[in-house]
Amino acid sequence: MSLVIYLAAGIFGMSAVVLLRRPRTALRDPLTVSTCAAIVLGSLVFVCSAPLTLATVNRLTGIPNFGAPLTYGMLSAYSCSLLILLIHWKGGPPRRVRRMVLRSIAAYGPLIVVIVGLFALGDARTERLTDLDTYYANAPYLREMILLYLLGHSAATLTMCVLCVKWSREVTGLLRAGLRLILAGSLLDVVGFQLAKYTAVVARWSGHDLDVLSTKVAPPMASLGALLCSAGFVLPRLLPAVRAQVRSLRDYRRLGPLWARVRLGSTAPRPPSGWWLLPQARLQWREVSIHDALLGLAPYFDDRVRERALAAALRAGRTAHEARIAAEAAMLADAARRAAAREEPLAVPSGHRLHATEVSGTSGLVELAQALVRSSAENTAPEGTLRTSHG
Structure with a gap:
Protein backbone atom coordinates (compact mmCIF):
# COMPACT_ATOMS: atom_id res chain seq x y z
CA MET A 1 0.00 0.00 0.00
CA GLN A 245 5.20 24.28 -27.80
CA VAL A 246 3.29 21.91 -30.12
CA ARG A 247 2.67 24.74 -32.60
CA SER A 248 6.34 25.70 -32.42
CA LEU A 249 7.42 22.13 -33.11
CA ARG A 250 5.05 21.95 -36.08
CA ASP A 251 6.35 25.23 -37.55
CA TYR A 252 9.96 24.21 -36.87
CA ARG A 253 9.48 21.09 -38.96
CA ARG A 254 7.59 22.92 -41.70
CA LEU A 255 10.47 25.36 -42.02
CA GLY A 256 12.85 22.47 -42.71
CA PRO A 257 12.69 22.70 -46.54
CA LEU A 258 13.29 26.47 -46.45
CA TRP A 259 16.23 26.10 -44.07
CA ALA A 260 17.70 23.39 -46.26
CA ARG A 261 17.71 25.83 -49.18
CA VAL A 262 19.11 28.92 -47.49
CA ARG A 263 21.38 27.61 -44.74
CA LEU A 264 24.51 28.30 -46.79
CA GLY A 265 23.86 32.02 -46.57
CA SER A 266 23.32 32.12 -42.80
CA THR A 267 25.99 33.59 -40.56
CA ALA A 268 23.92 33.36 -37.38
CA PRO A 269 25.61 31.75 -34.35
CA ARG A 270 25.25 28.03 -33.97
CA PRO A 271 22.17 27.23 -31.84
CA PRO A 272 22.63 25.31 -28.59
CA SER A 273 21.87 21.62 -28.89
CA GLY A 274 20.36 19.18 -26.45
CA TRP A 275 17.13 17.33 -25.74
CA TRP A 276 16.18 19.93 -23.11
CA LEU A 277 15.90 22.72 -25.69
CA LEU A 278 12.16 23.38 -26.06
CA PRO A 279 10.51 23.66 -29.50
CA GLN A 280 9.89 27.40 -29.05
CA ALA A 281 13.60 28.02 -28.55
CA ARG A 282 14.47 25.81 -31.53
CA LEU A 283 11.96 27.66 -33.69
CA GLN A 284 13.35 31.02 -32.63
CA TRP A 285 16.87 29.98 -33.59
CA ARG A 286 15.71 28.65 -36.95
CA GLU A 287 13.66 31.79 -37.66
CA VAL A 288 16.59 34.10 -36.85
CA SER A 289 18.97 31.97 -38.94
CA ILE A 290 16.62 31.96 -41.93
CA HIS A 291 16.16 35.73 -41.84
CA ASP A 292 19.92 36.10 -41.62
CA ALA A 293 20.32 33.78 -44.62
CA LEU A 294 17.74 35.73 -46.63
CA LEU A 295 19.80 38.88 -46.12
CA GLY A 296 22.89 37.02 -47.31
CA LEU A 297 21.09 35.78 -50.44
CA ALA A 298 19.56 39.16 -51.34
CA PRO A 299 22.40 40.06 -53.80
CA TYR A 300 21.41 36.97 -55.83
CA PHE A 301 17.70 37.75 -56.11
CA ASP A 302 16.75 38.05 -59.77
CA ASP A 303 13.57 39.95 -60.72
CA ARG A 304 13.41 38.18 -64.05
CA VAL A 305 13.08 34.78 -62.39
CA ARG A 306 10.43 36.11 -60.03
CA GLU A 307 8.41 37.78 -62.81
CA ARG A 308 8.41 34.65 -64.98
CA ALA A 309 7.28 32.51 -62.05
CA LEU A 310 4.63 35.08 -61.13
CA ALA A 311 3.18 35.07 -64.62
CA ALA A 312 3.16 31.28 -64.74
CA ALA A 313 1.40 31.06 -61.38
CA LEU A 314 -1.26 33.54 -62.40
CA ARG A 315 -1.87 31.62 -65.62
CA ALA A 316 -2.28 28.49 -63.54
CA GLY A 317 -5.21 30.13 -61.76
CA ARG A 318 -3.60 30.94 -58.42
CA THR A 319 -4.66 33.97 -56.41
CA ALA A 320 -2.48 37.07 -56.37
CA HIS A 321 -1.08 36.19 -52.95
CA GLU A 322 -0.41 32.56 -53.85
CA ALA A 323 1.26 33.65 -57.08
CA ARG A 324 3.46 36.11 -55.19
CA ILE A 325 4.62 33.45 -52.74
CA ALA A 326 5.29 30.97 -55.55
CA ALA A 327 7.28 33.61 -57.46
CA GLU A 328 9.33 34.50 -54.40
CA ALA A 329 10.02 30.81 -53.78
CA ALA A 330 11.29 30.44 -57.35
CA MET A 331 13.51 33.52 -57.01
CA LEU A 332 14.84 32.27 -53.67
CA ALA A 333 15.58 28.81 -55.05
CA ASP A 334 17.46 30.37 -57.96
CA ALA A 335 19.44 32.61 -55.58
CA ALA A 336 20.32 29.65 -53.37
CA ARG A 337 21.53 27.70 -56.40
CA ARG A 338 23.76 30.61 -57.52
CA ALA A 339 25.19 31.06 -54.03
CA ALA A 340 25.87 27.33 -53.66
CA ALA A 341 27.71 27.37 -57.03
CA ARG A 342 29.76 30.38 -55.80
CA GLU A 343 28.61 32.54 -58.70
CA GLU A 344 29.08 36.28 -58.60
CA PRO A 345 26.16 38.30 -57.19
CA LEU A 346 23.99 40.14 -59.70
CA ALA A 347 25.18 43.57 -60.78
CA VAL A 348 21.67 44.92 -60.14
CA PRO A 349 19.93 42.60 -57.64
CA SER A 350 16.21 42.73 -57.05
CA GLY A 351 14.87 45.35 -54.69
CA HIS A 352 11.77 43.26 -54.07
CA ARG A 353 10.92 42.61 -50.43
CA LEU A 354 9.79 39.11 -49.60
CA HIS A 355 6.38 38.69 -48.02
CA ALA A 356 8.00 36.60 -45.28
CA THR A 357 9.99 39.65 -44.14
CA GLU A 358 6.93 41.91 -44.07
CA VAL A 359 4.90 39.92 -41.56
CA SER A 360 5.73 39.14 -37.95
CA GLY A 361 6.07 35.62 -36.67
CA THR A 362 6.76 32.52 -38.69
CA SER A 363 3.61 32.41 -40.83
CA GLY A 364 5.27 34.09 -43.81
CA LEU A 365 8.31 31.83 -43.62
CA VAL A 366 6.08 28.75 -43.40
CA GLU A 367 4.21 29.86 -46.53
CA LEU A 368 7.51 30.31 -48.34
CA ALA A 369 8.72 26.89 -47.20
CA GLN A 370 5.52 25.24 -48.44
CA ALA A 371 5.83 27.03 -51.78
CA LEU A 372 9.38 25.74 -52.12
CA VAL A 373 8.15 22.20 -51.62
CA ARG A 374 5.54 22.62 -54.34
CA SER A 375 7.66 24.66 -56.70
CA SER A 376 9.16 23.11 -59.80
CA ALA A 377 12.18 25.31 -59.07
CA GLU A 378 13.06 22.88 -56.22
CA ASN A 379 14.74 20.62 -58.74
CA THR A 380 17.22 23.36 -59.66
CA ALA A 381 18.65 23.54 -56.15
CA PRO A 382 18.86 20.06 -54.58
CA GLU A 383 19.25 19.97 -50.84
CA GLY A 384 22.61 18.25 -51.02
CA THR A 385 24.26 21.29 -52.62
CA LEU A 386 23.92 23.39 -49.49
CA ARG A 387 26.01 22.49 -46.48
CA THR A 388 26.62 24.06 -43.16
CA SER A 389 28.08 23.19 -39.76
CA HIS A 390 24.93 24.00 -37.82
CA GLY A 391 21.17 23.62 -38.07
Whole structure:
Protein backbone atom coordinates (compact mmCIF):
# COMPACT_ATOMS: atom_id res chain seq x y z
CA MET A 1 0.00 0.00 0.00
CA SER A 2 2.83 2.41 0.84
CA LEU A 3 4.29 2.12 -2.66
CA VAL A 4 0.97 3.07 -4.26
CA ILE A 5 0.60 6.05 -1.92
CA TYR A 6 4.15 7.22 -2.62
CA LEU A 7 3.48 6.93 -6.34
CA ALA A 8 0.35 9.08 -6.01
CA ALA A 9 2.32 11.63 -3.99
CA GLY A 10 5.04 11.73 -6.64
CA ILE A 11 2.59 12.25 -9.50
CA PHE A 12 0.77 14.88 -7.46
CA GLY A 13 4.01 16.71 -6.64
CA MET A 14 5.28 16.70 -10.22
CA SER A 15 2.61 19.21 -11.19
CA ALA A 16 4.22 21.71 -8.79
CA VAL A 17 7.59 21.13 -10.46
CA VAL A 18 6.01 21.86 -13.82
CA LEU A 19 4.50 25.12 -12.57
CA LEU A 20 7.85 26.16 -11.09
CA ARG A 21 9.82 25.59 -14.28
CA ARG A 22 10.74 29.31 -14.10
CA PRO A 23 11.19 29.85 -10.34
CA ARG A 24 12.10 33.56 -10.41
CA THR A 25 8.97 34.48 -12.34
CA ALA A 26 6.69 31.95 -10.66
CA LEU A 27 7.55 32.95 -7.09
CA ARG A 28 6.37 36.52 -7.76
CA ASP A 29 2.89 35.26 -8.68
CA PRO A 30 0.66 34.61 -5.61
CA LEU A 31 -1.56 32.28 -7.65
CA THR A 32 1.38 30.11 -8.68
CA VAL A 33 2.79 30.08 -5.16
CA SER A 34 -0.56 29.14 -3.62
CA THR A 35 -1.10 26.44 -6.26
CA CYS A 36 2.32 24.91 -5.63
CA ALA A 37 1.85 25.15 -1.86
CA ALA A 38 -1.45 23.26 -2.08
CA ILE A 39 0.07 20.60 -4.31
CA VAL A 40 3.12 20.15 -2.07
CA LEU A 41 0.99 19.91 1.06
CA GLY A 42 -1.28 17.41 -0.67
CA SER A 43 1.74 15.31 -1.60
CA LEU A 44 2.99 15.47 1.99
CA VAL A 45 -0.40 14.25 3.22
CA PHE A 46 -0.01 11.15 1.07
CA VAL A 47 3.57 10.60 2.21
CA CYS A 48 2.65 11.02 5.88
CA SER A 49 -0.36 8.69 5.62
CA ALA A 50 1.61 5.78 4.15
CA PRO A 51 1.95 2.92 6.68
CA LEU A 52 5.71 2.83 6.16
CA THR A 53 6.00 6.55 6.96
CA LEU A 54 3.72 6.20 10.00
CA ALA A 55 5.83 3.36 11.37
CA THR A 56 9.05 5.31 10.78
CA VAL A 57 7.71 8.46 12.48
CA ASN A 58 6.47 6.47 15.44
CA ARG A 59 9.82 4.76 15.81
CA LEU A 60 11.88 7.94 15.48
CA THR A 61 9.76 9.91 17.97
CA GLY A 62 9.28 7.00 20.35
CA ILE A 63 5.58 7.90 20.59
CA PRO A 64 3.06 5.27 19.42
CA ASN A 65 0.80 6.67 16.67
CA PHE A 66 2.51 10.08 16.59
CA GLY A 67 2.17 9.85 12.82
CA ALA A 68 -1.61 10.25 13.21
CA PRO A 69 -1.72 13.88 14.44
CA LEU A 70 1.09 14.65 12.01
CA THR A 71 -1.03 13.36 9.13
CA TYR A 72 -4.23 14.97 10.39
CA GLY A 73 -2.47 18.29 10.94
CA MET A 74 -0.98 18.12 7.46
CA LEU A 75 -4.41 17.31 6.00
CA SER A 76 -5.88 20.34 7.78
CA ALA A 77 -3.08 22.53 6.41
CA TYR A 78 -3.80 21.12 2.95
CA SER A 79 -7.50 21.95 3.36
CA CYS A 80 -6.58 25.51 4.33
CA SER A 81 -4.24 25.81 1.34
CA LEU A 82 -7.05 24.76 -1.00
CA LEU A 83 -9.23 27.59 0.28
CA ILE A 84 -6.35 30.06 -0.07
CA LEU A 85 -5.73 28.84 -3.60
CA LEU A 86 -9.37 29.36 -4.53
CA ILE A 87 -9.25 32.85 -3.01
CA HIS A 88 -6.23 33.78 -5.18
CA TRP A 89 -7.79 32.12 -8.21
CA LYS A 90 -10.98 34.13 -7.82
CA GLY A 91 -8.94 37.30 -7.33
CA GLY A 92 -10.28 40.71 -6.39
CA PRO A 93 -8.99 43.74 -4.50
CA PRO A 94 -5.66 42.87 -2.79
CA ARG A 95 -6.93 43.98 0.62
CA ARG A 96 -9.99 41.75 0.36
CA VAL A 97 -7.90 38.78 -0.83
CA ARG A 98 -5.47 39.27 2.07
CA ARG A 99 -8.33 39.46 4.56
CA MET A 100 -9.89 36.21 3.31
CA VAL A 101 -6.52 34.44 3.37
CA LEU A 102 -5.95 35.51 6.98
CA ARG A 103 -9.42 34.30 7.92
CA SER A 104 -8.69 30.87 6.46
CA ILE A 105 -5.42 30.65 8.37
CA ALA A 106 -7.16 31.85 11.55
CA ALA A 107 -9.68 29.02 11.19
CA TYR A 108 -7.34 26.15 10.41
CA GLY A 109 -4.33 27.18 12.50
CA PRO A 110 -6.13 26.65 15.83
CA LEU A 111 -7.71 23.48 14.43
CA ILE A 112 -4.26 21.96 13.95
CA VAL A 113 -3.27 22.96 17.49
CA VAL A 114 -6.44 21.39 18.91
CA ILE A 115 -5.83 18.15 16.96
CA VAL A 116 -2.34 17.83 18.45
CA GLY A 117 -3.65 18.73 21.91
CA LEU A 118 -6.41 16.12 21.80
CA PHE A 119 -3.90 13.47 20.76
CA ALA A 120 -1.72 14.41 23.72
CA LEU A 121 -4.68 14.10 26.08
CA GLY A 122 -5.85 10.77 24.66
CA ASP A 123 -4.49 7.29 25.28
CA ALA A 124 -3.17 5.80 22.02
CA ARG A 125 -0.67 3.26 23.29
CA THR A 126 -1.44 0.58 20.70
CA GLU A 127 0.14 1.39 17.35
CA ARG A 128 -2.34 1.29 14.46
CA LEU A 129 -0.94 2.01 11.00
CA THR A 130 -4.03 1.54 8.83
CA ASP A 131 -7.14 1.57 11.04
CA LEU A 132 -6.49 4.17 13.74
CA ASP A 133 -9.68 6.10 12.90
CA THR A 134 -11.93 3.14 13.64
CA TYR A 135 -9.79 1.47 16.34
CA TYR A 136 -9.89 4.62 18.49
CA ALA A 137 -13.33 5.82 17.35
CA ASN A 138 -14.71 5.44 20.89
CA ALA A 139 -11.61 6.54 22.83
CA PRO A 140 -11.95 9.80 24.81
CA TYR A 141 -10.20 12.80 23.20
CA LEU A 142 -9.05 10.68 20.25
CA ARG A 143 -12.67 10.39 19.15
CA GLU A 144 -12.92 14.18 19.10
CA MET A 145 -9.58 14.48 17.30
CA ILE A 146 -10.74 12.15 14.52
CA LEU A 147 -14.05 13.94 14.17
CA LEU A 148 -12.42 17.38 14.07
CA TYR A 149 -9.95 16.56 11.32
CA LEU A 150 -12.73 15.05 9.21
CA LEU A 151 -15.01 18.06 9.76
CA GLY A 152 -12.21 20.49 8.90
CA HIS A 153 -11.46 18.66 5.67
CA SER A 154 -15.16 18.40 4.83
CA ALA A 155 -15.65 22.14 5.29
CA ALA A 156 -12.86 22.90 2.80
CA THR A 157 -13.93 20.40 0.15
CA LEU A 158 -17.62 21.30 0.34
CA THR A 159 -16.70 24.98 0.01
CA MET A 160 -14.64 24.09 -3.04
CA CYS A 161 -17.58 22.24 -4.57
CA VAL A 162 -19.93 25.19 -4.08
CA LEU A 163 -17.43 27.72 -5.45
CA CYS A 164 -16.53 25.53 -8.43
CA VAL A 165 -20.20 25.17 -9.41
CA LYS A 166 -20.72 28.92 -9.03
CA TRP A 167 -17.58 30.02 -10.91
CA SER A 168 -17.92 27.48 -13.70
CA ARG A 169 -21.10 29.29 -14.75
CA GLU A 170 -19.17 32.55 -15.09
CA VAL A 171 -16.14 31.39 -17.10
CA THR A 172 -15.47 29.43 -20.28
CA GLY A 173 -12.75 27.46 -21.98
CA LEU A 174 -9.86 25.92 -20.05
CA LEU A 175 -10.77 27.65 -16.81
CA ARG A 176 -14.21 26.03 -16.84
CA ALA A 177 -12.64 22.65 -17.67
CA GLY A 178 -10.23 23.09 -14.77
CA LEU A 179 -13.04 23.97 -12.36
CA ARG A 180 -15.00 20.92 -13.44
CA LEU A 181 -12.00 18.68 -12.79
CA ILE A 182 -11.59 20.23 -9.35
CA LEU A 183 -15.30 19.70 -8.71
CA ALA A 184 -15.03 16.05 -9.78
CA GLY A 185 -12.01 15.51 -7.55
CA SER A 186 -13.68 17.23 -4.59
CA LEU A 187 -16.89 15.22 -4.99
CA LEU A 188 -14.85 12.02 -5.19
CA ASP A 189 -13.10 13.04 -1.99
CA VAL A 190 -16.41 13.81 -0.28
CA VAL A 191 -18.14 10.60 -1.37
CA GLY A 192 -15.24 8.17 -1.61
CA PHE A 193 -13.05 9.32 1.28
CA GLN A 194 -15.02 11.39 3.78
CA LEU A 195 -18.32 9.54 3.59
CA ALA A 196 -16.48 6.22 3.86
CA LYS A 197 -14.60 7.48 6.92
CA TYR A 198 -17.72 8.91 8.58
CA THR A 199 -19.64 5.71 7.94
CA ALA A 200 -16.90 3.49 9.37
CA VAL A 201 -16.49 5.68 12.47
CA VAL A 202 -20.23 5.95 13.15
CA ALA A 203 -20.51 2.18 12.68
CA ARG A 204 -17.97 1.76 15.48
CA TRP A 205 -19.99 4.11 17.66
CA SER A 206 -23.02 1.86 17.20
CA GLY A 207 -21.06 -1.35 17.78
CA HIS A 208 -20.69 -2.44 14.16
CA ASP A 209 -17.58 -3.13 12.08
CA LEU A 210 -17.31 -1.40 8.71
CA ASP A 211 -13.57 -0.80 8.97
CA VAL A 212 -13.07 -1.91 5.38
CA LEU A 213 -14.57 1.40 4.22
CA SER A 214 -11.90 3.32 6.12
CA THR A 215 -8.93 1.09 5.35
CA LYS A 216 -9.63 -0.15 1.81
CA VAL A 217 -12.08 2.25 0.15
CA ALA A 218 -11.14 5.69 1.48
CA PRO A 219 -7.36 5.80 0.67
CA PRO A 220 -7.56 5.09 -3.10
CA MET A 221 -10.56 7.41 -3.45
CA ALA A 222 -8.62 10.19 -1.72
CA SER A 223 -5.65 9.62 -4.04
CA LEU A 224 -7.78 9.72 -7.17
CA GLY A 225 -9.67 12.79 -5.97
CA ALA A 226 -6.44 14.66 -5.22
CA LEU A 227 -5.02 13.81 -8.64
CA LEU A 228 -8.16 15.13 -10.34
CA CYS A 229 -7.96 18.33 -8.30
CA SER A 230 -4.30 18.84 -9.18
CA ALA A 231 -5.11 18.31 -12.85
CA GLY A 232 -7.84 20.93 -12.55
CA PHE A 233 -5.50 23.45 -10.96
CA VAL A 234 -2.67 22.86 -13.43
CA LEU A 235 -4.62 22.40 -16.67
CA PRO A 236 -5.65 26.05 -17.29
CA ARG A 237 -2.10 27.22 -16.62
CA LEU A 238 -0.13 24.48 -18.33
CA LEU A 239 -2.16 23.53 -21.40
CA PRO A 240 -1.73 26.88 -23.23
CA ALA A 241 2.03 26.55 -22.86
CA VAL A 242 1.90 22.97 -24.12
CA ARG A 243 -0.15 24.03 -27.13
CA ALA A 244 2.35 26.79 -27.89
CA GLN A 245 5.20 24.28 -27.80
CA VAL A 246 3.29 21.91 -30.12
CA ARG A 247 2.67 24.74 -32.60
CA SER A 248 6.34 25.70 -32.42
CA LEU A 249 7.42 22.13 -33.11
CA ARG A 250 5.05 21.95 -36.08
CA ASP A 251 6.35 25.23 -37.55
CA TYR A 252 9.96 24.21 -36.87
CA ARG A 253 9.48 21.09 -38.96
CA ARG A 254 7.59 22.92 -41.70
CA LEU A 255 10.47 25.36 -42.02
CA GLY A 256 12.85 22.47 -42.71
CA PRO A 257 12.69 22.70 -46.54
CA LEU A 258 13.29 26.47 -46.45
CA TRP A 259 16.23 26.10 -44.07
CA ALA A 260 17.70 23.39 -46.26
CA ARG A 261 17.71 25.83 -49.18
CA VAL A 262 19.11 28.92 -47.49
CA ARG A 263 21.38 27.61 -44.74
CA LEU A 264 24.51 28.30 -46.79
CA GLY A 265 23.86 32.02 -46.57
CA SER A 266 23.32 32.12 -42.80
CA THR A 267 25.99 33.59 -40.56
CA ALA A 268 23.92 33.36 -37.38
CA PRO A 269 25.61 31.75 -34.35
CA ARG A 270 25.25 28.03 -33.97
CA PRO A 271 22.17 27.23 -31.84
CA PRO A 272 22.63 25.31 -28.59
CA SER A 273 21.87 21.62 -28.89
CA GLY A 274 20.36 19.18 -26.45
CA TRP A 275 17.13 17.33 -25.74
CA TRP A 276 16.18 19.93 -23.11
CA LEU A 277 15.90 22.72 -25.69
CA LEU A 278 12.16 23.38 -26.06
CA PRO A 279 10.51 23.66 -29.50
CA GLN A 280 9.89 27.40 -29.05
CA ALA A 281 13.60 28.02 -28.55
CA ARG A 282 14.47 25.81 -31.53
CA LEU A 283 11.96 27.66 -33.69
CA GLN A 284 13.35 31.02 -32.63
CA TRP A 285 16.87 29.98 -33.59
CA ARG A 286 15.71 28.65 -36.95
CA GLU A 287 13.66 31.79 -37.66
CA VAL A 288 16.59 34.10 -36.85
CA SER A 289 18.97 31.97 -38.94
CA ILE A 290 16.62 31.96 -41.93
CA HIS A 291 16.16 35.73 -41.84
CA ASP A 292 19.92 36.10 -41.62
CA ALA A 293 20.32 33.78 -44.62
CA LEU A 294 17.74 35.73 -46.63
CA LEU A 295 19.80 38.88 -46.12
CA GLY A 296 22.89 37.02 -47.31
CA LEU A 297 21.09 35.78 -50.44
CA ALA A 298 19.56 39.16 -51.34
CA PRO A 299 22.40 40.06 -53.80
CA TYR A 300 21.41 36.97 -55.83
CA PHE A 301 17.70 37.75 -56.11
CA ASP A 302 16.75 38.05 -59.77
CA ASP A 303 13.57 39.95 -60.72
CA ARG A 304 13.41 38.18 -64.05
CA VAL A 305 13.08 34.78 -62.39
CA ARG A 306 10.43 36.11 -60.03
CA GLU A 307 8.41 37.78 -62.81
CA ARG A 308 8.41 34.65 -64.98
CA ALA A 309 7.28 32.51 -62.05
CA LEU A 310 4.63 35.08 -61.13
CA ALA A 311 3.18 35.07 -64.62
CA ALA A 312 3.16 31.28 -64.74
CA ALA A 313 1.40 31.06 -61.38
CA LEU A 314 -1.26 33.54 -62.40
CA ARG A 315 -1.87 31.62 -65.62
CA ALA A 316 -2.28 28.49 -63.54
CA GLY A 317 -5.21 30.13 -61.76
CA ARG A 318 -3.60 30.94 -58.42
CA THR A 319 -4.66 33.97 -56.41
CA ALA A 320 -2.48 37.07 -56.37
CA HIS A 321 -1.08 36.19 -52.95
CA GLU A 322 -0.41 32.56 -53.85
CA ALA A 323 1.26 33.65 -57.08
CA ARG A 324 3.46 36.11 -55.19
CA ILE A 325 4.62 33.45 -52.74
CA ALA A 326 5.29 30.97 -55.55
CA ALA A 327 7.28 33.61 -57.46
CA GLU A 328 9.33 34.50 -54.40
CA ALA A 329 10.02 30.81 -53.78
CA ALA A 330 11.29 30.44 -57.35
CA MET A 331 13.51 33.52 -57.01
CA LEU A 332 14.84 32.27 -53.67
CA ALA A 333 15.58 28.81 -55.05
CA ASP A 334 17.46 30.37 -57.96
CA ALA A 335 19.44 32.61 -55.58
CA ALA A 336 20.32 29.65 -53.37
CA ARG A 337 21.53 27.70 -56.40
CA ARG A 338 23.76 30.61 -57.52
CA ALA A 339 25.19 31.06 -54.03
CA ALA A 340 25.87 27.33 -53.66
CA ALA A 341 27.71 27.37 -57.03
CA ARG A 342 29.76 30.38 -55.80
CA GLU A 343 28.61 32.54 -58.70
CA GLU A 344 29.08 36.28 -58.60
CA PRO A 345 26.16 38.30 -57.19
CA LEU A 346 23.99 40.14 -59.70
CA ALA A 347 25.18 43.57 -60.78
CA VAL A 348 21.67 44.92 -60.14
CA PRO A 349 19.93 42.60 -57.64
CA SER A 350 16.21 42.73 -57.05
CA GLY A 351 14.87 45.35 -54.69
CA HIS A 352 11.77 43.26 -54.07
CA ARG A 353 10.92 42.61 -50.43
CA LEU A 354 9.79 39.11 -49.60
CA HIS A 355 6.38 38.69 -48.02
CA ALA A 356 8.00 36.60 -45.28
CA THR A 357 9.99 39.65 -44.14
CA GLU A 358 6.93 41.91 -44.07
CA VAL A 359 4.90 39.92 -41.56
CA SER A 360 5.73 39.14 -37.95
CA GLY A 361 6.07 35.62 -36.67
CA THR A 362 6.76 32.52 -38.69
CA SER A 363 3.61 32.41 -40.83
CA GLY A 364 5.27 34.09 -43.81
CA LEU A 365 8.31 31.83 -43.62
CA VAL A 366 6.08 28.75 -43.40
CA GLU A 367 4.21 29.86 -46.53
CA LEU A 368 7.51 30.31 -48.34
CA ALA A 369 8.72 26.89 -47.20
CA GLN A 370 5.52 25.24 -48.44
CA ALA A 371 5.83 27.03 -51.78
CA LEU A 372 9.38 25.74 -52.12
CA VAL A 373 8.15 22.20 -51.62
CA ARG A 374 5.54 22.62 -54.34
CA SER A 375 7.66 24.66 -56.70
CA SER A 376 9.16 23.11 -59.80
CA ALA A 377 12.18 25.31 -59.07
CA GLU A 378 13.06 22.88 -56.22
CA ASN A 379 14.74 20.62 -58.74
CA THR A 380 17.22 23.36 -59.66
CA ALA A 381 18.65 23.54 -56.15
CA PRO A 382 18.86 20.06 -54.58
CA GLU A 383 19.25 19.97 -50.84
CA GLY A 384 22.61 18.25 -51.02
CA THR A 385 24.26 21.29 -52.62
CA LEU A 386 23.92 23.39 -49.49
CA ARG A 387 26.01 22.49 -46.48
CA THR A 388 26.62 24.06 -43.16
CA SER A 389 28.08 23.19 -39.76
CA HIS A 390 24.93 24.00 -37.82
CA GLY A 391 21.17 23.62 -38.07
